[in-house]
Amino acid sequence: MTTRSPAINPIASSSASDRIFTEANAWFFRLRADDVDAAERERFAGWLAASPLHAEAWDTVQALFADLEAPAKAVRRQAEAALAANSATTTKRPRRRRTASVAAAIAACVGLIAVLLQPALVQNLQSDYHTATGEQRLVTLTDGSRLLLNTDSAVDIEMTAAQRRVTLLRGEAFFEVAHAPQRPFWVVAGDARARVTGTAFSVGRRSEDVAVTVAEGRVETSTKSHPDQITPLTSGESAHYRGARLSAKQTADIPRELAWRQGQMVFVQTPLAEVVAQINRYRPGRLIVTDRQLENRPITAVFNIDKLDDAVSALEQTFGIRARRIADYWVLLG
Incomplete structure (x- = not known):
């Protein structure tokens, strides 16, 4: 510990x-x-x-x-x-x-x-570290590796002489792994897993959907169900898993996908439903799209994580989406 x-x-x-x-x-x-x-x-x-x-x-x-x-x-x-x-x-x-x-x-x-x-009380009890809505946390491990936990995330950590292992129970984390070739560093998220000896990368998990994005170095991804089916990633690449299946390997927009490290969310022609889902991860309370015809409306915007009430105002004033606030907690968009 x-x-x-x-x-x-x-x-x-x-x-x-x-x-x-x-x-x-x-x-x-x-x-x-x-x-x-x-x-x-x-x-x-x-x-x-x-x-x-x-x-x-x-x-x-x-x-x-x-x-x-x-x-x-x-x-x-x-x-x-x-x-x-x-x-x-x-x-x-x-x-x-x-x-x-x-x-x-x-x-x-x-x-x-x-x-x-x-x-997510059960996951918090299982974790060594977790963050609340709107919180980020920097953790330095015993080997000198660092991980930055994003909002509403939880990890369990196991450090032994043979290997280093982090289980992402939910949310997202960015890893800066200390180089140790004889002691591999594993990140496990659902069925997906990533193996490195020293590099910088992020792992995000939403239920059984897992994304691994490499900022520096090299990462080998696979699944617990098919450990021999290895997908290597280098800087600027990402792999997306759905359960035990690799759904995509692609070039990653690193500044956009890792903008949360600088306290921002960047959306480019992103459906409103996805924008709302992301905002809900950072903002206490909930935004709910009540008009299903608006769910696929494309949104291009940059929001500051610590000023998400401004994001709601921008959806109203810039995109013409009506917002109705209920008891200072829920916001209905429609």
Whole structure:
């Protein structure tokens, strides 16, 4: 285990606020569960009284879901109207279909909320180092290698006399590996893996999609399923894996793909849905595209990671995309 290095460019207040909001959100759902007991209600009361920030977050969560009731009711009315339009040709099945459709809509909303707001607590517990939303962290390993963790990332580190191994549980990291030919350095992300003895490269992981991009030196990529199928990369090249399959090897735009190291995000004719997904990695809260016709709209822009509220304003003013803010946490784009 290495000595933990101080964070670089942390947005401490934002990270703390995001954590407290997540706790408030968890309490919101837990207190509505059928099996909540008196002891849990007492623990909630203690949490609520522990800090004015907790009370503020609790009020925000309640306001958020109160504000969501109106869109949810609108979705329900639309579903009911669509079913009513079919009632003239349907005799015995409308009520059952109506009930199922409404239940499905409610389940979808609840599922979406859970996916968006639940933290990666298990991965954080498994990790040696992790970062919160909007935080970056520089770590120096015992061999002198350095890794820069990007926002919302987690790594597990194993250093032995025979090899050095970093498992990227989620997110993205840039590695500057100390040269040691007799002690290879492995980075594992899902089924994909990269092997080096000394170089500089990044590995990014989104679920089972993994990208390896080389800034300096040489990297050998492969998968745990097919270790003998090696794809070598040199400076300016990247490999993209989907699960155990190499989906692409290509020339990489290093300044653009690694712009996050300088605190920027660079988009060139990038679909709005992808832009939003990237912003959500850095900004506490969530942007949601509510108009599906806008998801593929191309965006060319440069945003500063530490000023992403300016990015929302730019989407409004430069690209004419309407933004509606809900409880200072969610932004609906449509």
